[in-house]
Amino acid sequence: MTKIKTLADLLKIKEEVQSKTKLREKSDHPEQLVQVKVGMATCGIASGAKETMKYFIDELEQQAIDALVTQTGCMGYCYAEPTVEVILAGKDPVVFGFVNKEKAEEIIDVYIKRGELVDGVIPLSFRTIDD
Amino acid sequence: MDTVQLTIDKKPVVVKKGITILDAAKGMGIHIPTLCHMKLDDLNIENRPGGCRICVVEVNGRRNLAPACCTEVAEGMVVSTHSIRVINARQTVLELILSDHPADCLICVKSGKCELQDMAHHLGIREIHYKGEQSTYREDTSPAIIRDVDKCIMCRRCEMMCNEVQTVGVLSAINRGFQAVVSPAFEMNLDHSVCTYCGQCVAVCPTGALTEVDQTSHVVRALSDPTKTVIVQTAPAVRAALGEEFGMEAGTLVTGKLAAALRNLGFDYVFDTDFAADLTIMEEGTEMLNRLSRFLEGDENVKLPILTSCCPAWVKFFEHQFPQLKDIPSTARSPQQMFGSIAKTYFADKMSIRREDLVVVSIMPCVAKKYECGRDEFKVNGNPDVDYAITTRELAGLIKLANINFNRLPNEDFDLPLGESTGAGVIFGTTGGVIEAAVRTAYELYTKKPLPKLDFHELRGMEGIRQATIDFAGFPLKIGIAHGLGNARRLLERIESGESEFHAIEIMSCPGGCIGGGGQPYHHGNAEILKKRQIAIYQEDGNKKIRKSHENPYIIQLYEEFLGKPMSEKAHHLLHTKYFDRT
Amino acid sequence: MTDYKMNLLICGGTGCKAAESDELKRSFKHWIEEVGMEDEAQVVFTGCFGFCEKGPIVKVLPDNTFYVEVTPSDVEVIVKEHLVKGRPVSRLLYKDPVTKKQISESKSMDFYKKQLRIALRNCGFINPESIHEYIARDGYMALGKCLSEHTPEEVIKEIKDSGLRGRGGGGFPTGLKWEITRESVSDQKYVVCNADEGDPGAFMDRSILEGDPHSVIEAMAICGYCIGADKGLVYIRAEYPLAIERLKIALSHAREYGLLGEDILGTGFNFEIDIRLGAGAFVCGEETALIHSMEGLRGEPTFKPPFPSVSGYLGKPTNVNNVETFANIPVIINKGAGWFNQIGTEKSKGTKVFALAGKINNVGLIEVPMGTTLREVIYDIGGGIKDGKEFKSVQTGGPSGGCLTKEFLDTPIDYDNLIAAGSMMGSGGMIVMDEDDCMVAIARFYLEFTLEESCGKCSPCRIGNKRLHEILEKITNGNGEVVDIERLRLLSSVIKDTSLCGLGQTSPNPVLSTILNFEHEYLAHVTDKKCPSGQCKALLQYDIIEDLCTGCTLCFRNCPVGAITGERRQPHYIDQTLCIKCGVCYDKCKFNAIKLS
Numbered sequence A: 001m002t003k004i005k006t007l008a009d010l011l012k013i014k015e016e017v018q019s020k021t022k023l024r025e026k027s028d029h030p031e032q033l034v035q036v037k038v039g040m041a042t043c044g045i046a047s048g049a050k051e052t053m054k055y056f057i058d059e060l061e062q063q064a065i066d067a068l069v070t071q072t073g074c075m076g077y078c079y080a081e082p083t084v085e086v087i088l089a090g091k092d093p094v095v096f097g098f099v100n101k102e103k104a105e106e107i108i109d110v111y112i113k114r115g116e117l118v119d120g121v122i123p124l125s126f127r128t129i130d131d
Numbered sequence B: 001m002d003t004v005q006l007t008i009d010k011k012p013v014v015v016k017k018g019i020t021i022l023d024a025a026k027g028m029g030i031h032i033p034t035l036c037h038m039k040l041d042d043l044n045i046e047n048r049p050g051g052c053r054i055c056v057v058e059v060n061g062r063r064n065l066a067p068a069c070c071t072e073v074a075e076g077m078v079v080s081t082h083s084i085r086v087i088n089a090r091q092t093v094l095e096l097i098l099s100d101h102p103a104d105c106l107i108c109v110k111s112g113k114c115e116l117q118d119m120a121h122h123l124g125i126r127e128i129h130y131k132g133e134q135s136t137y138r139e140d141t142s143p144a145i146i147r148d149v150d151k152c153i154m155c156r157r158c159e160m161m162c163n164e165v166q167t168v169g170v171l172s173a174i175n176r177g178f179q180a181v182v183s184p185a186f187e188m189n190l191d192h193s194v195c196t197y198c199g200q201c202v203a204v205c206p207t208g209a210l211t212e213v214d215q216t217s218h219v220v221r222a223l224s225d226p227t228k229t230v231i232v233q234t235a236p237a238v239r240a241a242l243g244e245e246f247g248m249e250a251g252t253l254v255t256g257k258l259a260a261a262l263r264n265l266g267f268d269y270v271f272d273t274d275f276a277a278d279l280t281i282m283e284e285g286t287e288m289l290n291r292l293s294r295f296l297e298g299d300e301n302v303k304l305p306i307l308t309s310c311c312p313a314w315v316k317f318f319e320h321q322f323p324q325l326k327d328i329p330s331t332a333r334s335p336q337q338m339f340g341s342i343a344k345t346y347f348a349d350k351m352s353i354r355r356e357d358l359v360v361v362s363i364m365p366c367v368a369k370k371y372e373c374g375r376d377e378f379k380v381n382g383n384p385d386v387d388y389a390i391t392t393r394e395l396a397g398l399i400k401l402a403n404i405n406f407n408r409l410p411n412e413d414f415d416l417p418l419g420e421s422t423g424a425g426v427i428f429g430t431t432g433g434v435i436e437a438a439v440r441t442a443y444e445l446y447t448k449k450p451l452p453k454l455d456f457h458e459l460r461g462m463e464g465i466r467q468a469t470i471d472f473a474g475f476p477l478k479i480g481i482a483h484g485l486g487n488a489r490r491l492l493e494r495i496e497s498g499e500s501e502f503h504a505i506e507i508m509s510c511p512g513g514c515i516g517g518g519g520q521p522y523h524h525g526n527a528e529i530l531k532k533r534q535i536a537i538y539q540e541d542g543n544k545k546i547r548k549s550h551e552n553p554y555i556i557q558l559y560e561e562f563l564g565k566p567m568s569e570k571a572h573h574l575l576h577t578k579y580f581d582r583t
Numbered sequence C: 001m002t003d004y005k006m007n008l009l010i011c012g013g014t015g016c017k018a019a020e021s022d023e024l025k026r027s028f029k030h031w032i033e034e035v036g037m038e039d040e041a042q043v044v045f046t047g048c049f050g051f052c053e054k055g056p057i058v059k060v061l062p063d064n065t066f067y068v069e070v071t072p073s074d075v076e077v078i079v080k081e082h083l084v085k086g087r088p089v090s091r092l093l094y095k096d097p098v099t100k101k102q103i104s105e106s107k108s109m110d111f112y113k114k115q116l117r118i119a120l121r122n123c124g125f126i127n128p129e130s131i132h133e134y135i136a137r138d139g140y141m142a143l144g145k146c147l148s149e150h151t152p153e154e155v156i157k158e159i160k161d162s163g164l165r166g167r168g169g170g171g172f173p174t175g176l177k178w179e180i181t182r183e184s185v186s187d188q189k190y191v192v193c194n195a196d197e198g199d200p201g202a203f204m205d206r207s208i209l210e211g212d213p214h215s216v217i218e219a220m221a222i223c224g225y226c227i228g229a230d231k232g233l234v235y236i237r238a239e240y241p242l243a244i245e246r247l248k249i250a251l252s253h254a255r256e257y258g259l260l261g262e263d264i265l266g267t268g269f270n271f272e273i274d275i276r277l278g279a280g281a282f283v284c285g286e287e288t289a290l291i292h293s294m295e296g297l298r299g300e301p302t303f304k305p306p307f308p309s310v311s312g313y314l315g316k317p318t319n320v321n322n323v324e325t326f327a328n329i330p331v332i333i334n335k336g337a338g339w340f341n342q343i344g345t346e347k348s349k350g351t352k353v354f355a356l357a358g359k360i361n362n363v364g365l366i367e368v369p370m371g372t373t374l375r376e377v378i379y380d381i382g383g384g385i386k387d388g389k390e391f392k393s394v395q396t397g398g399p400s401g402g403c404l405t406k407e408f409l410d411t412p413i414d415y416d417n418l419i420a421a422g423s424m425m426g427s428g429g430m431i432v433m434d435e436d437d438c439m440v441a442i443a444r445f446y447l448e449f450t451l452e453e454s455c456g457k458c459s460p461c462r463i464g465n466k467r468l469h470e471i472l473e474k475i476t477n478g479n480g481e482v483v484d485i486e487r488l489r490l491l492s493s494v495i496k497d498t499s500l501c502g503l504g505q506t507s508p509n510p511v512l513s514t515i516l517n518f519e520h521e522y523l524a525h526v527t528d529k530k531c532p533s534g535q536c537k538a539l540l541q542y543d544i545i546e547d548l549c550t551g552c553t554l555c556f557r558n559c560p561v562g563a564i565t566g567e568r569r570q571p572h573y574i575d576q577t578l579c580i581k582c583g584v585c586y587d588k589c590k591f592n593a594i595k596l597s
Ligand SMILES: Cc1cc2nc3c(=O)[nH]c(=O)nc-3n(C[C@H](O)[C@H](O)[C@H](O)COP(=O)(O)O)c2cc1C
Pocket: C165, C166, C167, C168, C169, C170, C171, C172, C174, C194, C195, C196, C197, C198, C199, C282, C283, C284, C285, C286, C287, C288, C320, C321, C322, C323, C325, C326, C427, C501, C502, C503
């Protein structure tokens, strides 16, 4: 990484990274790029988020689904950990709760591959500062 | 000067900005009880953890009560020091403290001098409403100090003394909550720690949690054993403080009564450590001159400055903390040990008493002397040169026990030959005294001229670190003085860093020197008492006919009859010692 | 691949009567098949919407229509009207309680607005190990703006105008604190981030550091710029390894990008941040204790003044702020004080993060605007009480706070209201209790914690809390007397009045507030020797109901202390003096012949 030397530099980087993430979404196979975010805070890890994340990475790779699995912080739904947010290209993010291996399998097979929702969706219950 | 106006107990008052409510009230004659707070004016010693919460007062507009010892005065403040709310809070807090305290007053060594006991009386505690579990800890006995930690009230005074004043750092708060207590790290025993036995923790402990090891019963047993000859020596600082135990004004000299009391107690010979102090000067002064002249001749092996070595806590301190400097202090033993050594050789021979049948007791202002007399190098075939060292306080107890009306005793003299002393020996009891005594003798030995004046005011005082240059007939002798081990450390660090250069340095562990020793009557935080004792010591010196150690006729006789000359082979064997690396 | 055009989300959380939801799902499936839309509309269960008052709830996607109080008999019309004809069934729509207007879009519902994420804005949103994702969300923009476009005074004014108050518990105005620290003259100053978070049950600071560490770094740098410090320290408890790890990664990224270090963004401003691990007690979160702990001394508080702003770490002016406080800073700079101070109540601006726990359906981290009522938090966001039980009390403020009753449910949450109600905001722990919780035991639990976590420096806290705990134990063991309640009160007030630090000054709050609000429970313990919620074991009694006992001897054989006697096929009997109330017999008996009273 090179150092950011001015505010203008910072703005440029911001634009770059923003367009990059957008670009990523609209890449060659728009219908196939899937973003999976696993809540990996202490609460999530304690309830098995690590295993869930590993499962997603391995499984999606094996099935050759072009996906990006990342970690994120606590989503606040600690009662439903591990929680996983799935963003299918062009769709609103959906959060699933209690995602163990079986649930992950179901999410991949049913939601990611077929676009059908599965039980256990967690309704979003907050506004963000952008709303 | 900035001032603020406030109201305390309905009276308006103007006081200096920045002082506490406690001091402001004190200035108006309003007494606010305190337990943890302790301040020794002019010595820069203050313990103000704000922990006991006895001193709380009501300040208008404040949600909770304010600790008077920590709260600064502010413009327009309205303070009530004895409202119902305050009294109730104080009583409750004290009840809580007492609820976690053994009710041992009847058999506690501190009884009658205990600040906690006084406080219970002062606040009229008649019942403890909140009884419950009491914290218990292991009792810890060392050669000089007993820690009966169940009686600790966490005032932290000892911790402050040990860490801030002495920089030894043995005592500190450990554990949390109800189990919190002041202790050496890991609750180890004091005698496994680097404790110097300076006894300053004992001197300030408000309760019976820290006390000296009581050896009066051993002394009584020896006194009542017809096969033993029991002799006693008494240190210079004792005579300037013992009277306090009998209701006399601080600074009252009781030398004559002290001798009479000791004789009444049944000691066979009543001697004076001052005699040994004179002897110390002969040895240490000579050693200093030797080193100095070799230094001036350009001898590379000679180490300067020379440090005094008459304080056993200081000795243990540098053995632990500055072992690299162990060649620098004088090798001269302390007066207590010189006395013991001479008593069990010269005097015993003279009187044809077998060493085993001679018991040497010393009366000391000091707690460390208990430890010192037990050091192996001061024993011959297991028999110590000094058998028991008891403190000024223990002696007072013994006098009371023997039903001696101390105040009515006539003035008596010490016995000869080991009871004769000079003014130089007396001033060993205060900071600056040892070096002044040494200067008086060294000057005359060095310059071969009589001193133009005997009082070296430049060496006296209560400043923690002092320095002076004395004109030794053209040679400027640079002298440093430190009392309190923290000051000693700072002085040594200055020397190590090359910031200061001295030829000779006096170090005393206790603030004020031995007058402020850990075995003296409790000062309860009143520094005036130390100052008055110091004045008394110089007064005794001034009253003496002979004021230079080398002029003590019995010292001269001792050298003639027995030792030869200072630093002789025999003197070396009997009056000098060596130091150990204790790290 | 089936491409459903519509999704019906039915809340299947434990809050809504689960049986009814099942029924709904079946019913929907049935009617959808009936109209032949099974390839177009899918029915799924979701977690609790946290709106159990109005449950069961059905949400129709993609149009976000939100139906409340849906019964199986409503399903047919929903399917036929909404799914088939695309016309929402207005009678089932949620009505705004104020305007009484029907609202169909869930995003415009009040309920949805109940949470607003400012401090948690990036948590669960970005990858905390990617500085790019932070930058993409306006990260370091606030720092850049402050450094290049504003003087420290201007930034401080902005923070002051925002009305932000410290989230670490005390609620001290943050801008004012910065100003005081700025005005303390010194060659060296420090910014300290308090991430000790010792309150049991609170984990918002941990979550922020785990989920959005850069926001804290950025805020600390802004603070350093404002007060004139070039050094920051994060005091974080060693029990937070993941937060430490993420913070370390974030720090190194920030350094690599030159957002920490020398000459940041070419403005000549230098700032560095170090991590200090704390392994201390709860009391180490108190700022003076924290500073002593960082100095390598015993972690115990000292008397204030001097405040850290004047004399703190190594005797230098030190600005101590909480993690959550810091996390608000970049947003305030980016969106403006005017935006921020629109949110909240008159004296408490912005939002507060709470860790909801206890007998509540949706435990977790929530962030609500100040002024939200406890009822909204507990019922609307928290999804109500578990297993349909009765709400009894909510504890806020952790060990320093108090237990509030039903009467306070409609109190808007802010610093001052909670104090007035006899509790505290604290760091944001919120524990909900139901009818099964014994309030005396709750008070005892908190005291136990305080006892462990007090530093022991001052007498009232060291010994007083021990005595409080002993009295509470005595009461819960069935040995209490009526005077004990009075003793608790008196002792509590003295402890509050005389303790040195905030810990002791607030530790009796759980006792006082439970006595105030639940005195009858205390009285039941001491006079009737009964624990109304059956939590205090010592006050329980197991008895065998003669009529139901078949004399099977099962209890007799299982009692660990031989307290049960009786002949085979004859009713058995429990010797109360021997019984240790282990409950084994109660569990073993197949005939429900053992009763508990
Ligand atoms: C016993 C006690 C524990 C505390 N624990 C914490 C803590 O864990 N985290 C915290 O940020 N503040 C804690 N505080 C408050 C701090 O002393 C301090 O007020 C705070 O860190 C200041 O930051 P703020 O102004 O941003 O709230 C505690 C206070 C007390 C009395």
